[in-house]
Amino acid sequence: MMSQRFSMLIKIQQEREEKLQALFIKAQQFYAQAEQKYQGLANYRTDYIQQSQQQGSAGLQSRQYNQFVNFIAKLDQAISLQAKAVQQAKAAAEQRKQSWLTMQKKRKALELLVQRNDMAELQKQLKQEQKNADEYASQQLMRQRALAEL
Template sequence: MINHRFSMLITIQQQREEKLQAQFVAAQQFYQQAEQKYQGLANYRTDYIRQSQQQGAAGLQSRQYSQFVNFIAKLDQAILQQGRAVHQARAAAEQRKQSWLAMQKKRKALELLVQRGEQAELLRQLREEQKNADEYASQLYSRAQAVQL
């Protein structure tokens, strides 16, 4: 009965663990996507500056230069915001990972407890069987002694 209860608890823990693992995987994927977007923005900024410098070698009008500076500022702001999003996504993924690992640890502890309980029960049964066998042998010996008298 107790093992059945623990078995149910372990099943519940496994379901929770699987759910937390799925949440971790989703958070990890979201983090990777945010990181890729960040890298994409940074690469775009670098490419845009390079292209603008090549075009600027021929000379830029003040209006074009102003647009260039404004666009770079907007890119910098987007990169900064995406950097924050990456940081938050990484923190969320790490938190979900820790939750998943904690649940995994609880499940393993329950499994170990059940295993130890089963081993103790088996040992108790073996001792009981040995005791019964010893009593039976003792009774046989006593009867044999009584018959010889």
């Protein structure tokens, strides 16, 4: 049947699908890590500002204030870069997901094609068997009539 002829092709499609799924999972994990890093930086910035404000209530020297401002600027820059990394990781994960789902659709379509063809071949075979059975019954009837005429 056709399914035997296409079993290798379906197997190859499944392997490709599994590889794409693995790539999607890795991309999703990378995205989650990037998001965690972003949240960590944002939380650190908030904590640092709160601690600095508490210390600053006692009064800050201009040098300490400049260090504070410079450090916050560096944190802001790091947060901005990490936000871009998060967006890129999210886009990559989504692209890999779409590739995986597309391959999954192709495999399912191929399996459906094979299944439909197998059903068509089975129906053809059943029709042939019915035709043979009808022909055999017809020949039996003709023999019985021929014997009855004798």
